[in-house]
Amino acid sequence: MSWIENDPTIHLGRTALVIESERLKIIGSNLANAQVPKFRALKCDFNEALEQTLKTKSSDVELVATNPRHFKAMGSKGVKLPTEEEEVSHRVDQNTVDVERELAELSKLQVRYRASLSAVAHRVRLIKLAMERSP
16 A cells, blocks of 8 residues: 555545535536426535545545556445435425525535645645655
8 A cells, every 4th residue: 555545635635526526416416407397406415425435434436547657546435425305395396406505505515626626736746845855
């Protein structure tokens, strides 16, 4: 196992990016189905998913090395992210998607995703700098 796989900042950032990517898919699906009768909106609680993922040290993303210099993929399988909204629909068509709420979640997700990506990129720059300066 490589030392970079054990770096807590990279592991946490990678885990957050995986969860945020899944949340983006869920929000996209909800928005795409906003006009479908009887569609039940899906949700993903970020804090719950992150806690579950960190406890099991897993990820549902299959990483593929396209270059022999790539680091080995980290993580294992087994975290269930999306769940159905338990909300009762007040719409005539029984659809539970709230477009305004989904768009607000999308805005929050964009900020979180950029912050996670920035943290990982900063850590990689620090590691690269340390490697360049080491004898």
